[in-house]
Amino acid sequence: MKKVMLTMALVLSGAVVFAQSPNNENTTTQTGSEHESYVYQNGNSGQTSMVTQSDYSNYSEVEQFGAANYSNVEQSNAMNVSYVSQDGGANGSDVMQSGYMEYSEVDQNGFFNGSSVEQTGDDNESYVSQDGNVNLSIVQQSGHDAVSIVEQLGDLNYSEVYQAGSHNFSYVLQEGNGNGNLTAQGGESNYSYLDQWGNGNSNTTYQNILGYGENNVSVTEQWSDFSANMTWQEGSEHFSSVFQGGSSQVNTTLQAGYNNHSEVVQFNP
Numbered sequence: 372m373k374k375v376m377l378t379m380a381l382v383l384s385g386a387v388v389f390a391q392s393p394n395n396e397n398t399t400t401q402t403g404s405e406h407e408s409y410v411y412q413n414g415n416s417g418q419t420s421m422v423t424q425s426d427y428s429n430y431s432e433v434e435q436f437g438a439a440n441y442s443n444v445e446q447s448n449a450m451n452v453s454y455v456s457q458d459g460g461a462n463g464s465d466v467m468q469s470g471y472m473e474y475s476e477v478d479q480n481g482f483f484n485g486s487s488v489e490q491t492g493d494d495n496e497s498y499v500s501q502d503g504n505v506n507l508s509i510v511q512q513s514g515h516d517a518v519s520i521v522e523q524l525g526d527l528n529y530s531e532v533y534q535a536g537s538h539n540f541s542y543v544l545q546e547g548n549g550n551g552n553l554t555a556q557g558g559e560s561n562y563s564y565l566d567q568w569g570n571g572n573s574n575t576t577y578q579n580i581l582g583y584g585e586n587n588v589s590v591t592e593q594w595s596d597f598s599a600n601m602t603w604q605e606g607s608e609h610f611s612s613v614f615q616g617g618s619s620q621v622n623t624t625l626q627a628g629y630n631n632h633s634e635v636v637q638f639n640p
Contacts, residue, residue: 395435396420403427414438431455437462446473453477459484470495481506492517503528514539525550536561536579547572559585566592575601578609595620595639606631614638 394416399408405428412418417439422431427449433442436458444453444466451468454476462484464477471493477486481504488497491513498520499508506528508521517539519532528545530552538560543552545565550572554563558579565574572595578587587609589602598620602611605627613622617639624633 398422400424403429407431409433411435414440429453442466445469451475457484465489475499479506486510501528508532512539519543522546523550531555534561536585545572556587558587560587561585562588564590566594567598568594569596569598571597573599575603577602578604579606593620600624604631 395412395418397410397420399422402425406424408422408424408431410420410433412420412435414436415438418435419441420433420435421443423445424431425447429446429451431444431453434456435442437460439461440457441463442455442457446453447469448471450471451473453466453468455464457464457479459481461482462479465487466475466477467489468475469491473490474496475488476498478500479486480502483505484501485507486499487509488499489511490497493515495512495517497510497512501508501523503524504526506523508523509531510519512519512534514536516537517534519534520542521530521532522544523530524546525548527548528550530543532541532543533555534541536558539556541554541563543565545552545567547569549570550567552565552574554576556563556578561578563576567574572593574591576589578589585607587604590612591600591602592614593600594616596618598615600613600622603625604611607629609626609631611624611626611633613635615622615637620637622635624635626633
């Protein structure tokens with residue numbers, strides 16, 4: 372039996388469009404004015420989509436293919452945009468945007484992948500792409516003008532990105548199996564780049580962990596098996612670049628203070 376639950380309250384010039392196969396479920400709730408929501412669900416059964424939009428001029432698109440996928444989108448304030456696409460089985464996506472002009476894209480292909488995006492503040496952007504099985508991505512951004520990009524290709528990969536303040540940018544690329552990443556940035560003008568290839572890589576990057584300083588940069592590239600890296604920076608004007616090649620590499624970099632510079636290269640052909 373086809374199940375559709377649709378709620379609209381205090382809607383002015385809002386649009387709701389949905390199309391789905393039998394035994395899928397959609398709930399759309401819009402309050403305020405000039406919202407748009409598009410939901411397309413096609414697959415065997417058990418697809419669930421929930422969209423809640425309030426205030427003014429928010430936009431949401433949800434596409435789900437396969438079976439037992441779940442999507443929840445909550446947008447408040449004004450002019451937020453969310454795109455969710457899931458193809459496979461038992462994937463889950465949560466998007467919560469409560470600022471002004473937030474933007475989120477989630478694209479998941481495979482089985483048992485999970486994504487959580489929470490953005491507060493203004494003009495933040497989040498892009499999550501996961502292709503494989505049992506991958507997990509968590510993104511939390513508050514403040515203004517933060518950008519997070521997460522790409523995970525393979526199985527059993529894990530990524531966490533937390534950003535607070537202004538002008539933060541984080542890019543995470545993990546290609547392989549069993550890789551882990553944690554990036555936490557606070558303050559202003561921070562930049563963190565991570566590129567991990569292979570299996571079993573692990574990374575931890577903290578910048579301004581106690582809220583001191585600004586203008587930190589951390590770049591980490593690990594292209595082999597069994598690599599591990601931790602970069603910890605406090606204060607202002609730090610720079611740390613770590614490249615590790617080969618196998619069984621370990622690196623730890625801690626910097627506190629001002630005008631610090633660190634570069635570590637480990638390579639085993």
